[in-house]
Amino acid sequence: MFKKLITLLLTLAATQAAFAQPPQRVGVAADKQTILTLRDAVTMALENNRDIEIERLNTQLNEFDLRAAKGVYDPSLTSQMFYQRQTLPVASILAGGENGRLQTSDFTGAAILSKRLPWQGGSVRVSFDQNRSTSQNLFNALNPQFTSQLAVEFTQPLFRNRKIDAERRQIRIASKRLDLSDSQFRQRAIEIIAAVERAYWDLVFARRDAEIKRESIALARTQLEHNERLVKEGAMAPADVVSTRVEVERRTDEAEAAVEVIQRVENALKALMLPTGIGNSEQWSTALVPAEQPQLKNEAALPVDDALRMAFNNRQEMEQYRLRKDLNKVDVDYYRDQTKPQIDLIASYGTQGLAGKSRTTANPIAGFNQPLFDRINQLSQFAGLPPLAPIDFGTTPDKFIGGTGQSLNNLFRNDYRTFRIGVSINLSLGNRTAKAQLGHALAEGRQLDVQRQRTEQLIEVEVRNALQAVETAKRRVEAARNSRENAELQSRSEQRKFDAGQSTNFFVLDRQNALASARGRELKALTDYTKAVAELQRAMSTTLTSNNVALASR
Numbered sequence: 001m002f003k004k005l006i007t008l009l010l011t012l013a014a015t016q017a018a019f020a021q022p023p024q025r026v027g028v029a030a031d032k033q034t035i036l037t038l039r040d041a042v043t044m045a046l047e048n049n050r051d052i053e054i055e056r057l058n059t060q061l062n063e064f065d066l067r068a069a070k071g072v073y074d075p076s077l078t079s080q081m082f083y084q085r086q087t088l089p090v091a092s093i094l095a096g097g098e099n100g101r102l103q104t105s106d107f108t109g110a111a112i113l114s115k116r117l118p119w120q121g122g123s124v125r126v127s128f129d130q131n132r133s134t135s136q137n138l139f140n141a142l143n144p145q146f147t148s149q150l151a152v153e154f155t156q157p158l159f160r161n162r163k164i165d166a167e168r169r170q171i172r173i174a175s176k177r178l179d180l181s182d183s184q185f186r187q188r189a190i191e192i193i194a195a196v197e198r199a200y201w202d203l204v205f206a207r208r209d210a211e212i213k214r215e216s217i218a219l220a221r222t223q224l225e226h227n228e229r230l231v232k233e234g235a236m237a238p239a240d241v242v243s244t245r246v247e248v249e250r251r252t253d254e255a256e257a258a259v260e261v262i263q264r265v266e267n268a269l270k271a272l273m274l275p276t277g278i279g280n281s282e283q284w285s286t287a288l289v290p291a292e293q294p295q296l297k298n299e300a301a302l303p304v305d306d307a308l309r310m311a312f313n314n315r316q317e318m319e320q321y322r323l324r325k326d327l328n329k330v331d332v333d334y335y336r337d338q339t340k341p342q343i344d345l346i347a348s349y350g351t352q353g354l355a356g357k358s359r360t361t362a363n364p365i366a367g368f369n370q371p372l373f374d375r376i377n378q379l380s381q382f383a384g385l386p387p388l389a390p391i392d393f394g395t396t397p398d399k400f401i402g403g404t405g406q407s408l409n410n411l412f413r414n415d416y417r418t419f420r421i422g423v424s425i426n427l428s429l430g431n432r433t434a435k436a437q438l439g440h441a442l443a444e445g446r447q448l449d450v451q452r453q454r455t456e457q458l459i460e461v462e463v464r465n466a467l468q469a470v471e472t473a474k475r476r477v478e479a480a481r482n483s484r485e486n487a488e489l490q491s492r493s494e495q496r497k498f499d500a501g502q503s504t505n506f507f508v509l510d511r512q513n514a515l516a517s518a519r520g521r522e523l524k525a526l527t528d529y530t531k532a533v534a535e536l537q538r539a540m541s542t543t544l545t546s547n548n549v550a551l552a553s554r
Helices: 002-020 038-048 050-073 166-232 238-273 278-284 304-314 316-338 364-382 404-412 432-499 505-540
Strands: 033-036 076-089 101-116 123-135 142-157 287-290 342-358 417-426
Touching: 033 038, 038 050, 038 166, 038 238, 050 101, 050 166, 123 404, 142 404, 166 238, 166 287, 166 316, 166 505, 238 287, 238 505, 304 316, 304 432, 304 505, 316 432, 342 404, 432 505
Parallel strands: 033 287
Antiparallel strands: 076 101, 101 123, 123 142, 142 342, 342 417
């Protein structure tokens, strides 16, 4: 009997020592704690969560896509400058060459400015050419010769590509995708906040549940000490001490399991709100202590119709379906336009300038005819006839004598102009590609309508379930609170009866277990109520306003 008593005391001492030490958690220092409010947890998650950052970068990518699509309307300037020397074989003196060859050299500069117009699908093209040419052609009156040319051309679609074309389609799609990425970013933020709220209240529950279990161990230890005294006094059998010790160990086992639950839910919360990287190990090794406790709000239940109306107006999924429908309409408009014939109005206007240096050598034809004219005039003189008048091959006007400056001056005098206007017609016989693409876009629009209807149904189910969950959790809290109060009364009453010798150790421990269970149920009901409220806010998409979160607009 004495040996059994010694063994019992040693076991009790070991149990007391183990309970006195703080629970050990892997990777978390017992002396490092951070008091955390729900607001702080939400803020840190929005700043550091990787999923939020991914959606934020998606928005930036779509902004760049929109900017790139609008770049099609940026003016384009093309410039060319080159020198060319050419020697050609010629077989006729009329080609202007000597000894069967003709050599020319050109120095040319050209600039083209083109721009697409953002309305009605038109385009403008302005070209300017400047050329300096030298040639051995004996018939050229100017050598070197400077030519200038300025032309403006305007193209306007009349049917296909007038209301919408590939470029304007891409701009509209990029704009809608940017709005879509904004909506997806807001949706992801709502989901992250809801996940943080769930993880936060899970941590509150886990820590408080562990406290309840440690309090239950303390009650069992107190009962064990009390039973030990009664055994020493001979008022109780040693078997009751053993049963109490077994109960202490059982409750200790539950308390240790509760520590693991704390670790898991705390890691889940940290994964949502802490940045990644080795440099953040200090934050991961710090225990999070929630500063808030779940509370029951005595608010009137929201009518189902009002909740559904709010959800349909606020849910980002509905906004995304509207934007996808707009995207589909862009495709429908574009492919329907592509089924039309392509008829373009084309108008152009140009002017030219010319200048150069007069050739000093005589015209070959004039030089060839001059001896003949001289002989005829001599014979005419002997015959008493009047001489033939010389043939005037013409002279180069003074306004063409000069260099580049004179050529440009003649260009801008606008004396030598060209005007052209007409239409270009392109008919695609059959045009099956455009018609098939239009049919595909129309079918896709009908598919979006069906998907939207299915989503509306899912949203209604979520809202109805969330409303029921809030009401059920509220009633559970009231029932659990009454159960806990009665369990406290039963436990105290049973302890008094035991002290008076009117009850047994078994009933005392059973009442203690019932009290611990009632406390756990009350805590669970409160936590479930708080999480149900957060889920209702998510279902109605009021999470941002409920948490006073304003997302920065782009």
